[in-house]
Amino acid sequence: MLNAKLTIAAVALTAALSGAVFAETPKAPSGDPIAVPSGMDVRWLETLRDSQGPAGLTMRFRFVAPDLAKKKVSQEVVAKDMEALCNGYALPRIAKSGPQPAQIVIAIADRVFPFGEADESAKQYFEAYSIENGACVWELF
Template sequence: MAQGALLVLMAPAAGASDEKPNGVKITLPSGAEVFWQETLHDTAGGQGLTSRFRFVMPDLAQRVPSTSGPASDFAEEEERGPIDIDTESGEVAGEETGGETGAATEYADTAQPDAEAGEMAEDGTEQAADTLIEAPALPAAPDVLAQDPVHQDVVWLCENWALPRIASPAPRPAQIVISLADKAIPFAAYDPDVVQLFEAFRLPPDRDACEWEPW
């Protein structure tokens, strides 16, 4: 297959936005319904051959969190007066605005005299702290934080819809991408009124399995 070539297998075109999409209807484990829109095969993503299974989920917008407004929106801070910190006594002088004074006080209170620092080194607590810095504690399953609310349905689609449709002995894809949208739009098109969600899975060369790629 030529670099970047695109092969399209398409279901009948979806209906208008106020109608149910046409195409193959699939009921997911959560009870949600999706409609297969098309399957694409390409090498444009730099991951080798990729199979893209595109679905329409009419109620996707109700199932995933949404944000509005620019990320830089925030309340303007009030003007602050000067803050003086006496490093000898830890006393703070100045206007108290938005908790800044509290932060400065905490900094002053946590300062350790040289003698106490020496004791810390002797009893081994400093060494223990260095160990924690080198091997910071992580959540038991950090990847869970990257999962979207319909992740389990997407995994089901990969395992039960995409995998059985991987052609054999045709060239085997290295990656499977499952995409959902609340309306049918052309591939790679952007529509600010359409909610879209994508998840990628690695397909091992020696077995049929959907290995989620969260990053």
């Protein structure tokens, strides 16, 4: 029994030191709607701070917009909303000290599903941005 407790404690300590994230997927988006150019009802779902992307440290901001499934929304409209979310929501939430992300990824889906899992029935958009002169700059995926 003591060995099992020590093993669990060692695994937890190793995970904490390595920066691994063991978080449940949020059940529902939280907070008030976030203003976007399209006027869609967009709400924050979660922020993943320790993702490693091809450019280095990546912060992922996930949002839910049920209107994506209910209305015909063009990719151009969603792209403007994502840029507004990057500049108006994500950038102000990046710490001014410590490691700075090389990239911000904005994801908007019509429903909640776990990060990294595929849901072919979900409508989802995502874009990557670098940060230059205090602004989000769209990156070609």
